[in-house]
Amino acid sequence: MKNIMVCVTQQKTCERLIQYGHDLLDDADDELFIIHVAHYQFKFL
Structure with missing residues (x-):
């Protein structure tokens, strides 16, 4: 069994990293x- 972790931000490359x-x-x-990592003041929703 293997665990993979991908860390993403709001950058456009997120989809590529997840894939x-x-x-x-x-x-x-x-x-x-x-x-998903974002600055605490960043409104992403």
């Missing part, structure tokens, strides 16, 4: 974790 993390998964037991 790359997904591509690293080998089987159904592997897990992908995506962490």
Whole structure:
């Protein structure tokens, strides 16, 4: 079992990074974790 973690921000490359993390998964037991990091004053919703 493999764990992959991808850390993203509001940059346009986020989708590419998430896809790359997904591509690293080998089987159904592997897990992908995506962490979004933003400045506490940044309104992203």
